[in-house]
Amino acid sequence: MPITKQTIAIIGAGGNMGSAFAKSIAEGNYRLLLFDRNPEQLGSLHEEILLDHPKADVELMNCPHESSWEADIIILAVPHGAEKELADKIREVATQKIMISMANPIDEDFSQLITDPDTSAAEELQQWLPNSKVVKAFNTTLAADFEQPVINGKQVDAFIAGDDEKAIQSVIELVETVGFNPIVAGDLSVSGTLERMQLLLMQLTIKNEYNWLAGWKILHN
């Protein structure tokens, strides 16, 4: 874990996943920049973070470009459909930065993925941001898991996929700070599998009424 504080921009911080991530990462040695296209969505997030972590270094931002420029790590906590337009806005300041793809390209009735079978949301994002280091992470966990990363005594696994070794190492540190068990699944091409895992988890959550608190755990010896 670096001693020098790193800066994380959370784009879409007002959403379920964005705010859950922000609250739980605030414990670490990071500076957090919170941006949401609809500022009212952010509500009292800033105050809530400071209440739980009085020393947290957290700031509300009003522009995705400015947020990304200051950041070392950029978290896109927005639906996949909004990522292309966002990529155009931040591309020039996202060069060589870690870009975390949280999105699952799932259709409205949770029946299938909207991406082509031979690609994934993360790989598309990498195409739109060719000079950034896209890492798939935090997409196989539900928003409520961030508050409760240990369910029935089992620590939820969080899968990571990416092509850049150093970027993956930084993301492992994020996953550990949040409290999940990091598992590096492979290079970015594994993202499609991880996105399908979330589709299945959501389908089962609805069918079996898991109350939106559920996660993956690999049992092994």
Place this chain on the structure above:
Amino acid sequence: MYQVLKESFQEHVSLTDEQWEMCKKKFRPKRMLKRQFLLQEGDVCRELAFVEKGSLYSYSVDSKGNQHVIRFAFEGWWMANLQSFFTRKPTNLNIEVLEDSELLVLDSKNHEKLLEEIPAYERYHRIILQNAYVALQQRVENALGLTAEEKYNRLIEQNPEFMNRVPLNLVASYLGISPETLSRVRGQFSS
């Protein structure tokens, strides 16, 4: 966002447009605010930073908590702790932002790639290191052989806008004299 870096390259070497594009995309643009740290004591320095706008300074802190300024970097200058960068051992220096800055940061992996792929970059880097060595030697000579007055005079001769941008306590620390001595010297100088 890359103008000053481009000028710095052009001052020393010639790059084709294609080579410039290859270089450019290896740098991480990073905006930083005053008093933030680019590097803190105990971390390994894995990056070289080029200042597009603003300024940085590096310093050590002794066992009594006194700050010793090693150097500054303004627009067009590079900043890193090269000792830590080359030996890959934890640094004993801090690099802090003096004025709100726009940096272009190159990590060691991309630096190695550029050295390998673009001979003009290797030449550029050699010239930068050469100049840094000369400046360092000059600084050691000044520190060992000059009076406080001479140190101050030489500093403002070489960099007239220095005094407008750097707080006096940091100037004194950089010159290795007390703030009181610096005030006295400046008083004499202005009269």
